[in-house]
Amino acid sequence: MTAIIKSVGNFCNLRCVYCFYSHLDQASFQKMEHGLLKKLIKDMGEVGIAKVTAIWHGGEPLLAGLDFYKLAIAEQKLYPDVQFENRLQTNATFLDERWVSFFKDNNFGIGVSLDGTKRIQDLQRPDRQGHSTFDKVVKNLELMQKLGLKFGLIQTITSKGLGFIRESQEFFYHTLGLRSWKINFVDESSCLINVVDDPTITISENNLLQAYDELIDFWMSTNDPSLEIEEIDQFVAAFLGRRPSSCNFSGSCGNYFCVDYNGLVYPCDRICFDDQHLLGDLREKSLLEIMTGDKAEKFRLKVRNVHPDCISCKWRPFCNNGCTAMHNKTGKYRHCEVRKKVFERICSMTASSQK
Numbered sequence: 001m002t003a004i005i006k007s008v009g010n011f012c013n014l015r016c017v018y019c020f021y022s023h024l025d026q027a028s029f030q031k032m033e034h035g036l037l038k039k040l041i042k043d044m045g046e047v048g049i050a051k052v053t054a055i056w057h058g059g060e061p062l063l064a065g066l067d068f069y070k071l072a073i074a075e076q077k078l079y080p081d082v083q084f085e086n087r088l089q090t091n092a093t094f095l096d097e098r099w100v101s102f103f104k105d106n107n108f109g110i111g112v113s114l115d116g117t118k119r120i121q122d123l124q125r126p127d128r129q130g131h132s133t134f135d136k137v138v139k140n141l142e143l144m145q146k147l148g149l150k151f152g153l154i155q156t157i158t159s160k161g162l163g164f165i166r167e168s169q170e171f172f173y174h175t176l177g178l179r180s181w182k183i184n185f186v187d188e189s190s191c192l193i194n195v196v197d198d199p200t201i202t203i204s205e206n207n208l209l210q211a212y213d214e215l216i217d218f219w220m221s222t223n224d225p226s227l228e229i230e231e232i233d234q235f236v237a238a239f240l241g242r243r244p245s246s247c248n249f250s251g252s253c254g255n256y257f258c259v260d261y262n263g264l265v266y267p268c269d270r271i272c273f274d275d276q277h278l279l280g281d282l283r284e285k286s287l288l289e290i291m292t293g294d295k296a297e298k299f300r301l302k303v304r305n306v307h308p309d310c311i312s313c314k315w316r317p318f319c320n321n322g323c324t325a326m327h328n329k330t331g332k333y334r335h336c337e338v339r340k341k342v343f344e345r346i347c348s349m350t351a352s353s354q355k
């Protein structure tokens, strides 16, 4: 079971051009109350599952303050039979030695959002006043490296960044010395309701295919088996007999839930915008009641229902109809055709390398 916890709701000090909360209030201070945090951890501890994962998300989750996470860890320790895994996704602008030591001591998996070199980061991830965040983020990546805290990186590629794909990959690999990062494309998806159809941000189908090609070309050019670009690795996994790990390939959507700062529970932080997808209110019910309730069951049935086009598709075990938030009106993954072409390309590359 994996909980995406929006400890400060949509509250954030940055104003990323592609943020899917930018049509909502991001300036007012919101924070999960300590009483609700304790109830959430109690419910997770008592749900009857041996391993639960908490992904602390935002807005910017560090704005909740260090005491908030110290309390979360103290509450988790009340359930020694449950293995809690903590991950946190941050813009890294507030990190300092205190935070880094805390994350290291408590085995947090840290994900940092950085979109590439300074000119790409400045185009896409300015702060609330429009100032650059690049130097601060890179300085804090160096701090984590110096203090021995492992982290992952997430890069978001919009149509603004299409001309800089190679540059950003070189930067991560050669300048920062990273060997693993994740990529999110801002494509024409239903979850990005505020930016959809904005061609200055969303990537069209044709450009998406080209972006994959550029990533594959870079990945091949390194000839480095230790390099893992997660988005490409999901395709490669299929040919190595590995199950894809990412929810938008593995068909594991439905095992996740998202708790907003005010206790409202949704299936995912990409599906948390309307009452139609509201699963329940943690202030009124237990997590177990919500997760076994009719609405959650209905959502699981919906995502596990195989789309007619997928039934005979050879890529189905490795694709599973993509991300639910990116389904079209018929319930099919919007970028099915792109995905098929990328699978074919990886397949032919693998075949020719085995000759």
Ligand code: SF4
Pocket: 307, 309, 310, 313, 314, 315, 316, 317, 319, 320, 321, 322, 332, 333, 336, 337, 339, 340
């Ligand atoms: S590639 Fe297309 S048809 Fe095949 S499983 Fe994925 S979404 Fe379904």
Ligand code: SF4
Pocket: 247, 248, 252, 253, 254, 256, 267, 268, 269, 270, 271, 322, 323, 324, 325, 326
């Ligand atoms: S909606 Fe998409 S991102 Fe969210 S859990 Fe489902 S597959 Fe994953």
